[in-house]
Amino acid sequence: MIANITKGRKAVGALVYDFGPGRRDEHINPRIVAGNVTGTPLQVARAIDHTARQRPEIKAPIWRTSLSLPDEDGILPDGQWADIATAFVADMGFDGAPWVAVRHGDDHIHLTVSRVDWSGQLLTDRFDYRRARQAADRLEEEHGLVRAADRFRAEGPQVRNNELEAAHRRGRGLDGPPPEREELRRIVREVRDASRGLGREAFESGLEDAGVSFRANVASTGRMNGYSFTLAGWVDGSDEPVWVAASKVARDLRWADLGPVLGDGPAATPRIPDPRIEFAVAPAAAPAPSTGLQNGPTCEELAAAAERGAEILRQGQAERGIVPVPQQEQPAVARSTDPAAALLAHYRAKAAGQPLPAEPVPAVPAPIPAWTDKTRRPHGRMSNDGLAAAIKKREGQLITLARGKAQAKEEIRTGDAIVTGQVTGPNVQELHQRLARLEKAEPHITAFRDAIRTAKAAEKAANEARGVWREANGRKDMSRWALWKMDTSRSQEETRAKGASETIHENVDVAAQSRTAASKAFETARKETGVPDPAGELTLLREGWTKFVGDAHDRDQVHGKAQRYNGRSSAERIDVSIAKVEKRVEELRQEQTLRKTMPKGQRENEGKARSAAARAALPKAARKAGTGKRYGAAYEQPAHLRQPPKAPGPRAPGL
16 A cells, blocks of 8 residues: 655645546546545535634645555455545544545545644644555555555566567567566576575576576686576677676575575585485495496495485475375486486486486477568568567557557446446536536626616616706796795705705716626626626526436437447457557567577578668669668668778868
8 A cells, every 4th residue: 555645735626636537547436435524525625624724824734645555456345445544544643633535546545634633733744654654554454455565675686678678679578478587587596496405516407407598607716606697599789698697687596595595415415314314324344236336426325315305305395385296107217307306317317227317309490481481471571670670669559559449448438337327427517517607606696686776776766866856947947926836936946956966966876886896797707607698597597407407418328328339439440450460569579589599590691681682672773882772670781881981081182
């Protein structure tokens, strides 16, 4: 389990990311699996931020981590993730503060925690990386998960990128055999275990049987410093074998570790019998019968060494869990592929005076087709560099096709989820988002409506005041007798006209200000919602919401079925393309392997013939040395063209 820790200012952004589409991978079915805050995601985020704001001087009050598992642990249920998240937060000392755990993938969860608890006390994050590692280790042991410490411990020097790319060009890695360094590590360890206690001779014999070439690094003083290994066909650019020191193959193959495991071998076995092995030793006074072996061990000594080797072999097999084959099933003179067993059979035959086991007769190699045979060697005309370049190009195509297939599968899964209702379709999502935007802008819409009502009321009051002003202004010029009959006077009418004029101006100003405020609120609502008439759109959505949701769901069903069909069609086409490219890569690798295993003379002759054929295929003007276009990557250049050009001599003086 890996804990990746980050810190931030607000929990809203973190929860928006958790419930969004994601930047690094696709977020599928985001959901809250644990925590001590309830509500919708935004409500939970606001509650966490509200608690964190109790300490405004803290710049990064939000503590966040992701707990991820390797593929070996499988997919855990939400309940187990909830237990892991609760225990992890408690171990970190953050259980007294608001926190939440969100899961939107199969292999990880995200924890968002406030470093400020409910009472406003700041929780320390000192040594949080170390504490998180300790908590993760405890949870791995408690839930039976793969230990991260064991998963990331390298057992030996790893294969670097350049060596791995070279191994890929030689047909290793990917679907082929492993790179040479890894194969050496496996073979040498197996031979070491089989030769345990039998000495260097048995170890070196086992290496020869396994096809591993070796060099003993012995100092001038005679001290053994270790081995260097290589495999057949592992050569550098100049066709020289690549020798790798034992310590560079694996740390436990250094001579300091390898020597004690091998021991001194049977040749230096003491003549005192091993008390664990029951065998009879002839008395010293009784001379052993001669077996024709001059200046060598006696038959009894050879028998003791053979029995000791058999016992050591049985112990090694028991340690490795190997079930021994019954003796009657093993041929008497067959040569075993196990180096220890072969050495033991050699000593037994020597002690019994029997002929030594025969060496296996090498099989006659099959005839190699000519490089011009297009049926059996369709890529025989390509050069070595052209083969490597073609394989690399096809491998790039396979990677691209694999990505396309993954996208097609994701498209199929998304379409299935939309059709079955597991995931909300894009049309329904757009409808909900549209309503959410309109509801978010509802305060501006309300302000717009209130301002319009205020403006209309002010304009109505201004119109009424204008009528009063016109009436009072018209009575000012009437006679006093007429005004007395109307129970008024000229001064009263002047006062009425003045008051009406002031009312008109006040209401006109109020109406203008309200119109301006309404325009600003309407423009703000329009920008936030992106619709030309936010107020009308909100009213329309609320009145016909059920019908709109049903129509959007029907459109999503059609969209999901089409997406699923398109994904399946794309996946089928990609599978056909992958099969064709894999077949071509296999043919190229077979040609590459054939050239490595054929005799050196034939390989050189084929290279010369390919170069000559390529040169003959060029135009006549391009055949001249140093002129015309160069040979392409798919053909070998002649030897005289691969040599560096001569340095220009001194220029002759001009006329």
